[in-house]
Amino acid sequence: MKISAHRFRPMDIVGGDLAVDFVNTVTNWDVAPSDWLDGYERLLEWAALTGRFDDAELAGLQRRAAADPKDAGAALARAKALRLALYEVLRAATDGRSPSSEAVEAFMIAWKQAALVSQLDLSAVPPRLDLDAAQAGLDIVAHRVAAAAMELLTDPRLARLKRCHGSRCGWLFVDTSKAGRRRWCDMTTCGNEEKARRYAERRRGTD
Numbered sequence: 001m002k003i004s005a006h007r008f009r010p011m012d013i014v015g016g017d018l019a020v021d022f023v024n025t026v027t028n029w030d031v032a033p034s035d036w037l038d039g040y041e042r043l044l045e046w047a048a049l050t051g052r053f054d055d056a057e058l059a060g061l062q063r064r065a066a067a068d069p070k071d072a073g074a075a076l077a078r079a080k081a082l083r084l085a086l087y088e089v090l091r092a093a094t095d096g097r098s099p100s101s102e103a104v105e106a107f108m109i110a111w112k113q114a115a116l117v118s119q120l121d122l123s124a125v126p127p128r129l130d131l132d133a134a135q136a137g138l139d140i141v142a143h144r145v146a147a148a149a150m151e152l153l154t155d156p157r158l159a160r161l162k163r164c165h166g167s168r169c170g171w172l173f174v175d176t177s178k179a180g181r182r183r184w185c186d187m188t189t190c191g192n193e194e195k196a197r198r199y200a201e202r203r204r205g206t207d
């Protein structure tokens, strides 16, 4: 897959779920996929935009990655393997088919690794499952994504998971609109592109 340097912006976070947004760090999945994670630092840049990681946590990961780039590279590779498995599993859900057993297996392995370093905090209201940051180390981003994916896959929200209709997009999103008729990852990008394409088609039709 082609890797391209991309500066993440808030408009890249449109999936409505951490796991979905992580899958969307690849764009144009179907036609010519482009991987926007060109390094571990970039993964942290993305994580910061999701609002699911606090600044101190991210700063700690940044220091650790800088001190051991080889470890950071390996953690990024594990995150990308999870992303590929999740794309298959989530994409299958949008298509109404069963995902490949290899993808399910890879996702389950990643989720179990996250579960191994999780702690149940019963004193929180409501009780929650926390990742032990020290044990999770550089894998904390992937672990949190895996935990989010399991929540989504076992939740009625899964029925609202959709794929953008944009011609060169392939992004997934959870449609939280009341009517459930959202068709694009973002109306201002893919939605407009689609409108322009239809307009051009109509023009051609009348020439």
Ligand SMILES: [Zn+2]
Pocket: 164, 165, 166, 169, 170, 171, 184, 185, 186, 190
């Ligand atoms: Zn789109």
